[in-house]
Amino acid sequence: MKFEISHRDGGSSARAGLLTTDHGIIESPFFMPVGTAGAVKALHVSDLNTEIKAQIMLSNTYHLYLRPGSDIVAKAGGLHKFNGWQKPILTDSGGYQIYSLGAMRKFTDDGVVFQSHIDGSRHAFTPEKAMDVQRQLGADIIMAFDECTPYPCDEAYARKSLKRTHYWLSRCITHFNITDCPHGYRQSLFPIVQGSVYPGLRVESAKFISDQGAEGNAIGGLSVGEPASMMYEMTALVCDILPTDKPRYLMGVGTPANILESVALGVDMFDCVIPTRNGRNGMLFTRNGIINIKNEKWKDDFSPLEADGEVFADQIYSKAFLRHLFISKEILSAMIATTHNLGFYIWLMKEARKKIIEGHFIEWKERMVKQLMQRL
Protein backbone atom coordinates (compact mmCIF):
# COMPACT_ATOMS: atom_id res chain seq x y z
CA MET A 1 0.00 0.00 0.00
CA LYS A 2 1.17 3.46 -0.81
CA PHE A 3 -0.09 6.85 0.37
CA GLU A 4 0.93 10.08 -1.32
CA ILE A 5 -0.23 13.48 -0.24
CA SER A 6 -0.51 15.81 -3.19
CA HIS A 7 -2.06 18.92 -1.66
CA ARG A 8 -2.41 20.61 1.70
CA ASP A 9 -4.97 23.22 2.62
CA GLY A 10 -3.53 26.58 3.52
CA GLY A 11 -5.84 27.40 6.41
CA SER A 12 -6.15 24.00 8.07
CA SER A 13 -4.50 20.62 8.43
CA ALA A 14 -6.61 19.15 5.65
CA ARG A 15 -4.79 17.25 2.95
CA ALA A 16 -5.60 15.52 -0.32
CA GLY A 17 -3.82 12.45 -1.56
CA LEU A 18 -3.89 9.07 -3.21
CA LEU A 19 -4.01 5.74 -1.44
CA THR A 20 -2.90 2.86 -3.61
CA THR A 21 -4.00 -0.71 -2.87
CA ASP A 22 -3.98 -3.92 -4.85
CA HIS A 23 -7.64 -3.34 -5.65
CA GLY A 24 -7.27 0.20 -6.87
CA ILE A 25 -6.35 3.77 -6.08
CA ILE A 26 -8.43 5.84 -3.68
CA GLU A 27 -8.57 9.61 -3.71
CA SER A 28 -8.45 11.07 -0.21
CA PRO A 29 -10.06 12.25 1.92
CA PHE A 30 -12.73 9.61 1.50
CA PHE A 31 -15.77 8.00 3.06
CA MET A 32 -16.29 4.25 3.31
CA PRO A 33 -19.90 3.03 3.12
CA VAL A 34 -20.54 0.41 5.75
CA GLY A 35 -21.48 -3.07 4.58
CA THR A 36 -21.53 -4.90 7.87
CA ALA A 37 -22.40 -8.35 6.63
CA GLY A 38 -20.63 -7.95 3.33
CA ALA A 39 -23.33 -5.87 1.69
CA VAL A 40 -24.27 -2.24 2.06
CA LYS A 41 -27.86 -2.69 3.16
CA ALA A 42 -30.44 -2.03 0.44
CA LEU A 43 -27.82 -1.59 -2.25
CA HIS A 44 -26.35 -3.46 -5.20
CA VAL A 45 -22.57 -3.33 -5.50
CA SER A 46 -23.17 -2.07 -9.04
CA ASP A 47 -24.98 1.00 -7.68
CA LEU A 48 -22.34 1.48 -5.02
CA ASN A 49 -19.76 1.43 -7.77
CA THR A 50 -21.34 3.13 -10.77
CA GLU A 51 -23.95 5.44 -9.30
CA ILE A 52 -22.59 6.36 -5.90
CA LYS A 53 -18.99 6.00 -7.03
CA ALA A 54 -17.77 4.75 -3.68
CA GLN A 55 -14.06 4.03 -3.78
CA ILE A 56 -13.92 1.53 -0.95
CA MET A 57 -16.35 -0.26 1.31
CA LEU A 58 -16.15 -1.42 4.90
CA SER A 59 -17.21 -4.75 6.26
CA ASN A 60 -17.13 -6.56 9.55
CA THR A 61 -15.04 -9.35 10.91
CA TYR A 62 -17.42 -10.13 13.75
CA HIS A 63 -20.48 -10.51 11.55
CA LEU A 64 -18.81 -12.45 8.76
CA TYR A 65 -17.06 -14.69 11.25
CA LEU A 66 -20.40 -15.64 12.79
CA ARG A 67 -22.25 -15.84 9.51
CA PRO A 68 -21.55 -17.26 6.98
CA GLY A 69 -18.19 -18.03 8.64
CA SER A 70 -14.80 -16.76 7.54
CA ASP A 71 -13.94 -20.18 6.13
CA ILE A 72 -16.82 -19.87 3.69
CA VAL A 73 -15.66 -16.43 2.59
CA ALA A 74 -12.13 -17.76 2.24
CA LYS A 75 -13.43 -20.68 0.20
CA ALA A 76 -15.14 -18.20 -2.12
CA GLY A 77 -11.73 -16.64 -2.69
CA GLY A 78 -12.08 -13.75 -0.28
CA LEU A 79 -14.71 -11.10 0.30
CA HIS A 80 -14.20 -9.37 -3.05
CA LYS A 81 -15.08 -12.56 -4.89
CA PHE A 82 -17.82 -13.43 -2.44
CA ASN A 83 -19.77 -10.17 -2.64
CA GLY A 84 -18.79 -8.96 -6.10
CA TRP A 85 -17.15 -5.73 -4.99
CA GLN A 86 -13.88 -5.39 -6.88
CA LYS A 87 -12.59 -2.18 -5.34
CA PRO A 88 -10.78 -1.97 -1.99
CA ILE A 89 -12.34 -3.24 1.20
CA LEU A 90 -11.56 -2.50 4.83
CA THR A 91 -12.67 -4.83 7.59
CA ASP A 92 -13.14 -3.78 11.16
CA SER A 93 -11.64 -6.23 13.60
CA GLY A 94 -14.77 -6.89 15.58
CA GLY A 95 -13.62 -5.03 18.66
CA TYR A 96 -16.36 -2.46 18.35
CA GLN A 97 -19.07 -5.02 17.62
CA ILE A 98 -18.10 -7.05 20.63
CA TYR A 99 -18.09 -3.87 22.73
CA SER A 100 -21.62 -3.22 21.45
CA LEU A 101 -22.77 -6.58 22.77
CA GLY A 102 -22.77 -5.13 26.28
CA ALA A 103 -23.61 -7.80 28.79
CA MET A 104 -23.02 -10.57 26.29
CA ARG A 105 -19.25 -10.28 26.43
CA LYS A 106 -16.37 -10.26 28.84
CA PHE A 107 -12.94 -8.75 28.27
CA THR A 108 -9.81 -10.39 29.60
CA ASP A 109 -6.21 -9.60 28.89
CA ASP A 110 -6.01 -12.54 26.54
CA GLY A 111 -9.02 -11.50 24.50
CA VAL A 112 -12.78 -11.45 24.61
CA VAL A 113 -15.28 -14.15 25.33
CA PHE A 114 -18.65 -13.30 23.88
CA GLN A 115 -21.96 -14.77 22.89
CA SER A 116 -23.27 -14.59 19.36
CA HIS A 117 -26.14 -12.14 18.96
CA ILE A 118 -27.58 -14.60 16.46
CA ASP A 119 -27.85 -17.82 18.42
CA GLY A 120 -26.20 -17.18 21.78
CA SER A 121 -23.34 -19.55 21.02
CA ARG A 122 -20.09 -18.83 22.84
CA HIS A 123 -16.95 -17.66 21.07
CA ALA A 124 -13.54 -16.36 21.99
CA PHE A 125 -11.62 -13.70 20.09
CA THR A 126 -7.95 -13.01 20.61
CA PRO A 127 -5.69 -10.65 18.69
CA GLU A 128 -4.33 -13.68 16.80
CA LYS A 129 -7.81 -14.90 15.98
CA ALA A 130 -8.82 -11.45 14.72
CA MET A 131 -5.81 -11.47 12.40
CA ASP A 132 -6.49 -14.99 11.14
CA VAL A 133 -10.12 -14.22 10.40
CA GLN A 134 -9.25 -10.99 8.62
CA ARG A 135 -6.59 -12.79 6.58
CA GLN A 136 -9.28 -15.21 5.46
CA LEU A 137 -11.76 -12.46 4.65
CA GLY A 138 -9.07 -10.76 2.60
CA ALA A 139 -9.81 -7.06 2.99
CA ASP A 140 -7.15 -4.69 1.67
CA ILE A 141 -7.02 -2.89 4.99
CA ILE A 142 -7.57 -4.78 8.21
CA MET A 143 -7.87 -3.36 11.69
CA ALA A 144 -6.09 -4.22 14.89
CA PHE A 145 -8.15 -5.90 17.59
CA ASP A 146 -8.88 -3.24 20.18
CA GLU A 147 -11.18 -2.43 23.03
CA CYS A 148 -13.46 0.49 22.34
CA THR A 149 -14.19 2.20 25.64
CA PRO A 150 -17.66 3.55 26.25
CA TYR A 151 -18.53 7.11 27.18
CA PRO A 152 -18.44 8.07 29.90
CA CYS A 153 -15.49 5.97 31.06
CA ASP A 154 -13.49 6.68 34.19
CA GLU A 155 -9.83 7.38 33.71
CA ALA A 156 -8.63 4.36 35.64
CA TYR A 157 -10.53 2.02 33.39
CA ALA A 158 -9.56 3.94 30.28
CA ARG A 159 -5.91 3.56 31.26
CA LYS A 160 -6.27 -0.13 31.95
CA SER A 161 -8.14 -0.65 28.69
CA LEU A 162 -5.57 1.35 26.74
CA LYS A 163 -2.77 -0.77 28.11
CA ARG A 164 -4.68 -3.83 26.96
CA THR A 165 -5.33 -2.40 23.51
CA HIS A 166 -1.61 -1.67 23.12
CA TYR A 167 -0.69 -5.15 24.31
CA TRP A 168 -3.17 -6.64 21.88
CA LEU A 169 -1.74 -4.49 19.10
CA SER A 170 1.71 -5.95 19.64
CA ARG A 171 0.24 -9.40 19.37
CA CYS A 172 -1.73 -8.41 16.25
CA ILE A 173 1.42 -7.12 14.57
CA THR A 174 3.45 -10.16 15.50
CA HIS A 175 0.78 -12.49 14.17
CA PHE A 176 0.14 -10.37 11.10
CA ASN A 177 3.83 -10.51 10.24
CA ILE A 178 4.00 -14.29 10.35
CA THR A 179 0.89 -14.85 8.26
CA ASP A 180 -0.07 -14.10 4.66
CA CYS A 181 -3.17 -13.19 2.75
CA PRO A 182 -4.36 -16.51 1.26
CA HIS A 183 -5.82 -14.76 -1.78
CA GLY A 184 -2.68 -13.49 -3.46
CA TYR A 185 -2.62 -9.77 -2.79
CA ARG A 186 -1.35 -7.48 -0.07
CA GLN A 187 -3.15 -6.49 3.10
CA SER A 188 -2.29 -3.64 5.44
CA LEU A 189 -2.83 -3.59 9.17
CA PHE A 190 -3.95 -0.35 10.83
CA PRO A 191 -3.48 0.09 14.58
CA ILE A 192 -6.02 2.06 16.59
CA VAL A 193 -5.46 4.91 19.03
CA GLN A 194 -7.63 4.73 22.15
CA GLY A 195 -7.59 6.62 25.45
CA SER A 196 -11.20 7.76 25.81
CA VAL A 197 -11.45 11.52 26.34
CA TYR A 198 -8.29 11.87 28.44
CA PRO A 199 -5.64 13.99 26.71
CA GLY A 200 -2.81 12.29 28.57
CA LEU A 201 -3.93 8.85 27.49
CA ARG A 202 -4.60 9.95 23.96
CA VAL A 203 -1.13 11.42 23.62
CA GLU A 204 0.43 8.30 25.10
CA SER A 205 -1.55 6.13 22.74
CA ALA A 206 -0.86 8.24 19.66
CA LYS A 207 2.87 8.01 20.37
CA PHE A 208 2.74 4.29 20.91
CA ILE A 209 0.73 3.78 17.73
CA SER A 210 3.04 6.04 15.73
CA ASP A 211 6.04 4.00 16.85
CA GLN A 212 4.64 0.87 15.21
CA GLY A 213 5.37 2.22 11.76
CA ALA A 214 2.09 1.02 10.29
CA GLU A 215 0.96 1.94 6.78
CA GLY A 216 -1.99 3.83 8.20
CA ASN A 217 -3.37 4.71 11.61
CA ALA A 218 -6.82 4.86 13.10
CA ILE A 219 -8.45 6.82 15.87
CA GLY A 220 -11.05 4.83 17.74
CA GLY A 221 -13.20 5.22 20.82
CA LEU A 222 -14.76 8.47 19.67
CA SER A 223 -18.29 9.30 18.54
CA VAL A 224 -19.56 7.02 21.26
CA GLY A 225 -21.70 9.68 22.95
CA GLU A 226 -19.21 12.35 24.00
CA PRO A 227 -19.84 15.99 23.03
CA ALA A 228 -18.62 16.82 19.52
CA SER A 229 -16.24 19.43 20.90
CA MET A 230 -14.52 16.73 22.92
CA MET A 231 -14.28 14.51 19.88
CA TYR A 232 -12.61 17.29 17.88
CA GLU A 233 -10.27 18.06 20.73
CA MET A 234 -9.10 14.45 20.93
CA THR A 235 -8.85 14.15 17.17
CA ALA A 236 -6.75 17.29 16.89
CA LEU A 237 -4.48 16.13 19.68
CA VAL A 238 -3.92 12.74 18.09
CA CYS A 239 -3.52 14.05 14.53
CA ASP A 240 -0.69 16.28 15.72
CA ILE A 241 1.22 13.19 16.77
CA LEU A 242 0.37 10.55 14.17
CA PRO A 243 2.74 10.43 11.17
CA THR A 244 1.90 13.05 8.59
CA ASP A 245 2.71 10.85 5.64
CA LYS A 246 0.37 8.04 6.58
CA PRO A 247 -3.41 7.98 6.18
CA ARG A 248 -5.43 8.75 9.28
CA TYR A 249 -8.73 7.02 9.82
CA LEU A 250 -11.30 8.38 12.28
CA MET A 251 -13.46 5.37 13.00
CA GLY A 252 -17.22 5.60 13.04
CA VAL A 253 -17.49 9.28 12.20
CA GLY A 254 -19.95 10.69 11.46
CA THR A 255 -22.36 13.42 10.47
CA PRO A 256 -21.46 15.59 7.47
CA ALA A 257 -20.35 18.30 9.89
CA ASN A 258 -18.27 15.87 11.97
CA ILE A 259 -16.50 14.72 8.83
CA LEU A 260 -15.70 18.17 7.46
CA GLU A 261 -14.45 19.35 10.84
CA SER A 262 -12.24 16.28 11.10
CA VAL A 263 -10.90 16.68 7.57
CA ALA A 264 -9.79 20.12 8.68
CA LEU A 265 -7.89 18.45 11.53
CA GLY A 266 -6.04 16.18 9.13
CA VAL A 267 -8.18 13.05 8.93
CA ASP A 268 -8.26 11.21 5.61
CA MET A 269 -10.62 8.30 6.08
CA PHE A 270 -14.10 7.93 7.51
CA ASP A 271 -16.85 5.41 7.88
CA CYS A 272 -20.23 5.67 9.53
CA VAL A 273 -23.59 3.97 9.49
CA ILE A 274 -25.42 7.29 9.58
CA PRO A 275 -26.04 7.70 5.84
CA THR A 276 -27.25 4.12 5.51
CA ARG A 277 -29.04 3.45 8.78
CA ASN A 278 -30.54 6.89 9.19
CA GLY A 279 -31.43 6.77 5.54
CA ARG A 280 -33.40 3.59 6.06
CA ASN A 281 -35.11 5.35 8.93
CA GLY A 282 -36.15 8.29 6.78
CA MET A 283 -33.38 10.84 7.32
CA LEU A 284 -32.00 12.42 4.18
CA PHE A 285 -28.84 14.49 4.02
CA THR A 286 -29.01 17.11 1.30
CA ARG A 287 -26.96 20.07 0.16
CA ASN A 288 -29.48 22.36 1.83
CA GLY A 289 -29.83 20.53 5.11
CA ILE A 290 -31.41 17.52 6.77
CA ILE A 291 -34.82 16.20 5.84
CA ASN A 292 -37.01 13.78 7.77
CA ILE A 293 -38.81 12.53 4.72
CA LYS A 294 -41.53 10.89 6.82
CA ASN A 295 -42.73 14.26 8.06
CA GLU A 296 -46.13 15.39 6.88
CA LYS A 297 -44.71 18.58 5.37
CA TRP A 298 -43.30 16.64 2.41
CA LYS A 299 -46.55 14.96 1.42
CA ASP A 300 -47.15 17.20 -1.57
CA ASP A 301 -43.65 18.43 -2.28
CA PHE A 302 -43.03 17.12 -5.77
CA SER A 303 -39.57 18.62 -6.14
CA PRO A 304 -36.71 16.16 -6.73
CA LEU A 305 -34.83 14.78 -3.73
CA GLU A 306 -31.77 16.79 -4.69
CA ALA A 307 -32.06 19.09 -7.68
CA ASP A 308 -28.29 19.15 -8.26
CA GLY A 309 -27.68 15.60 -7.11
CA GLU A 310 -25.47 13.31 -9.13
CA VAL A 311 -27.21 10.06 -8.31
CA PHE A 312 -30.07 8.94 -10.56
CA ALA A 313 -32.47 8.67 -7.62
CA ASP A 314 -32.00 12.37 -6.86
CA GLN A 315 -33.53 13.40 -10.15
CA ILE A 316 -36.08 10.68 -10.75
CA TYR A 317 -37.84 10.66 -7.39
CA SER A 318 -39.68 13.46 -5.65
CA LYS A 319 -39.82 14.06 -1.92
CA ALA A 320 -43.55 13.35 -1.91
CA PHE A 321 -43.05 10.01 -3.66
CA LEU A 322 -40.25 8.92 -1.35
CA ARG A 323 -42.35 9.93 1.65
CA HIS A 324 -45.17 7.83 0.25
CA LEU A 325 -42.82 4.85 -0.10
CA PHE A 326 -41.67 5.23 3.49
CA ILE A 327 -45.19 5.56 4.84
CA SER A 328 -46.18 2.51 2.80
CA LYS A 329 -43.14 0.62 4.07
CA GLU A 330 -42.03 -0.17 0.54
CA ILE A 331 -38.59 -1.76 0.26
CA LEU A 332 -37.72 0.76 -2.43
CA SER A 333 -37.80 3.51 0.19
CA ALA A 334 -34.69 2.09 1.86
CA MET A 335 -32.96 1.67 -1.49
CA ILE A 336 -33.65 5.23 -2.61
CA ALA A 337 -32.73 6.80 0.72
CA THR A 338 -29.51 4.79 0.91
CA THR A 339 -28.55 5.62 -2.64
CA HIS A 340 -29.23 9.27 -2.08
CA ASN A 341 -27.43 9.57 1.25
CA LEU A 342 -24.34 7.69 0.16
CA GLY A 343 -24.32 9.65 -3.08
CA PHE A 344 -24.40 12.79 -0.99
CA TYR A 345 -21.59 11.66 1.32
CA ILE A 346 -19.37 10.69 -1.59
CA TRP A 347 -20.13 13.99 -3.31
CA LEU A 348 -19.29 15.84 -0.10
CA MET A 349 -15.90 14.15 0.10
CA LYS A 350 -15.19 14.86 -3.53
CA GLU A 351 -16.03 18.52 -2.98
CA ALA A 352 -13.86 18.63 0.13
CA ARG A 353 -10.97 17.19 -1.86
CA LYS A 354 -11.52 19.72 -4.60
CA LYS A 355 -11.51 22.60 -2.11
CA ILE A 356 -8.32 21.32 -0.50
CA ILE A 357 -6.63 21.14 -3.87
CA GLU A 358 -7.85 24.63 -4.67
CA GLY A 359 -6.48 25.71 -1.32
CA HIS A 360 -9.56 27.21 0.27
CA PHE A 361 -11.08 24.29 2.11
CA ILE A 362 -11.56 26.05 5.42
CA GLU A 363 -13.84 28.84 4.16
CA TRP A 364 -15.96 26.36 2.28
CA LYS A 365 -16.12 24.06 5.32
CA GLU A 366 -17.38 26.82 7.59
CA ARG A 367 -20.19 27.58 5.21
CA MET A 368 -21.09 23.95 4.58
CA VAL A 369 -21.19 22.89 8.21
CA LYS A 370 -23.89 25.45 8.93
CA GLN A 371 -25.83 24.70 5.80
CA LEU A 372 -25.71 20.91 5.90
CA MET A 373 -26.80 20.44 9.48
CA GLN A 374 -29.88 22.63 9.49
CA ARG A 375 -33.21 20.88 9.71
CA LEU A 376 -35.52 21.42 6.79
Place this chain on the structure above:
RNA sequence: GGGGGGAUACCAGAGCGGUCAAAUGGGGCAGACUGUAAAUCUGUUGGCGCAGCCUUCGGAGGUUCGAAUCCUCCUCUCCCCA
Protein backbone atom coordinates in the same frame (compact mmCIF):
# COMPACT_ATOMS: atom_id res chain seq x y z
C1' G B 1 -93.18 -13.42 11.47
C1' G B 2 -90.06 -15.96 15.69
C1' G B 3 -85.42 -16.15 18.52
C1' G B 4 -80.58 -14.34 19.88
C1' G B 5 -76.24 -10.89 19.83
C1' G B 6 -74.09 -6.01 19.46
C1' A B 7 -73.49 -0.47 19.45
C1' U B 8 -66.71 2.12 23.24
C1' A B 9 -61.74 7.40 21.13
C1' C B 10 -59.54 7.92 13.49
C1' C B 11 -60.20 2.16 12.75
C1' A B 12 -60.31 -2.67 15.12
C1' G B 13 -61.17 -4.15 19.90
C1' A B 14 -60.81 -4.87 25.70
C1' G B 15 -63.50 -3.15 29.82
C1' C B 16 -68.96 -5.21 32.47
C1' G B 17 -70.74 -0.45 39.48
C1' G B 18 -65.74 3.03 42.00
C1' U B 19 -58.44 2.36 41.19
C1' C B 20 -61.56 4.62 33.42
C1' A B 21 -60.06 10.08 29.73
C1' A B 22 -60.91 4.33 29.17
C1' A B 23 -56.15 -1.90 28.05
C1' U B 24 -54.04 -3.66 23.41
C1' G B 25 -53.23 -3.50 17.99
C1' G B 26 -53.42 -0.66 13.68
C1' G B 27 -53.47 4.19 11.66
C1' G B 28 -51.87 9.44 12.47
C1' C B 29 -48.10 12.92 14.32
C1' A B 30 -43.19 13.72 16.14
C1' G B 31 -38.30 12.29 17.95
C1' A B 32 -33.85 9.22 18.24
C1' C B 33 -30.02 6.78 15.44
C1' U B 34 -22.05 8.19 14.71
C1' G B 35 -15.80 1.42 13.65
C1' U B 36 -24.83 -1.51 12.13
C1' A B 37 -27.70 -7.32 17.57
C1' A B 38 -31.36 -1.39 13.81
C1' A B 39 -36.09 -1.71 6.64
C1' U B 40 -35.13 -0.35 14.08
C1' C B 41 -36.50 1.92 18.62
C1' U B 42 -39.02 5.77 21.62
C1' G B 43 -42.76 9.34 22.66
C1' U B 44 -47.50 11.09 21.65
C1' U B 45 -52.66 10.62 19.84
C1' G B 46 -60.68 14.30 23.67
C1' G B 47 -60.40 19.68 25.44
C1' C B 48 -58.32 23.42 28.62
C1' G B 49 -56.22 28.82 32.03
C1' C B 50 -52.95 21.14 32.26
C1' A B 51 -49.47 18.01 39.74
C1' G B 52 -56.15 20.25 38.44
C1' C B 53 -60.61 20.88 35.88
C1' C B 54 -64.24 20.17 31.83
C1' U B 55 -66.88 17.12 28.12
C1' U B 56 -66.73 11.64 26.40
C1' C B 57 -68.15 5.02 25.81
C1' G B 58 -75.49 4.96 19.91
C1' G B 59 -79.98 8.46 21.90
C1' A B 60 -83.41 9.79 25.96
C1' G B 61 -84.78 8.86 30.81
C1' G B 62 -83.97 6.19 35.53
C1' U B 63 -81.45 3.39 39.90
C1' U B 64 -77.04 4.62 42.99
C1' C B 65 -72.96 8.48 47.28
C1' G B 66 -70.89 6.95 42.39
C1' A B 67 -72.42 4.15 35.72
C1' A B 68 -68.87 2.85 29.67
C1' U B 69 -70.55 -0.90 33.16
C1' C B 70 -77.44 -1.99 36.22
C1' C B 71 -82.94 -0.87 34.60
C1' U B 72 -86.74 1.21 30.88
C1' C B 73 -87.89 3.00 26.16
C1' C B 74 -86.08 4.51 21.34
C1' U B 75 -82.66 4.25 16.99
C1' C B 76 -79.31 1.48 14.19
C1' U B 77 -76.97 -2.98 13.21
C1' C B 78 -75.48 -8.37 12.87
C1' C B 79 -76.70 -13.70 13.21
C1' C B 80 -80.11 -17.98 13.30
C1' C B 81 -85.05 -20.15 12.28
C1' A B 82 -89.50 -19.59 9.16
